[in-house]
Amino acid sequence: MEYKHFSHHHNLNLYRVQQGQTFHCSGSETSCTSDSIYACWQCNFFLHDHCGNPNRFIKHPSHPSHPLILLPSPTYCSGTFLCNACGATGKSFSYCCATCEVDLHLHCAFLPPKVNHKSHTHELSLVHTIPEKGAFRDHDCKILQLLSANLFT
Ligand SMILES: [Zn+2]
Ligand SMILES: [Zn+2]
Ligand SMILES: [Zn+2]
Ligand SMILES: [Zn+2]
Structure with missing residues (x-):
């Protein structure tokens, strides 16, 4: 599923975070270790799903x-x-x-x-x-x- 967020020029993909993975959320500047994230793999740009949807x-x-x-x-x-x-x-x-x-x-x-x-x-x-x-x-x-x-x- 592709998703467009106003803060990023590429489309983002919803990704389910696997056990042991940590991403840095560019929205809240905190880490994200569970649930789903919006990801642009090209730019290493990640958002918690609640940060991508405010x-x-x-x-x-x-x-x-x-x-x-x-x-x-x-x-x-x-x-x-x-x-x-x-x-x-x-x-x-x-x-x-x-x-x-x-x-x-x-x-x-x-x-x-x-x-x-x-x-x-x-x-x-x-x-x-x-x-x-x-x-x-x-x-x-x-x-x-x-x-x-x-x-x-
Ligand atoms: Zn504050
Ligand atoms: Zn966040
Ligand atoms: Zn990007
Ligand atoms: Zn005011």
């Missing part, structure tokens, strides 16, 4: 005033964006409001608003704005990173 526009609770638009690469001169949800930089897909300079990683945009995490006994709430530097304790950050890394595995 909406071009979303309404996000962290930014209710404008829709966020999916961009295949950042529009800033630096070539990177700073994610408003996790505070880390990214250089691949982002949901962006150009007017307000709001940017979210693909995987951060789809974090559920509340989750129970096995490393912590309380329900964790998703923080949409990173508090001032210093107000954010180290282990909170680790949990956030864990969450975003594990969400789709």
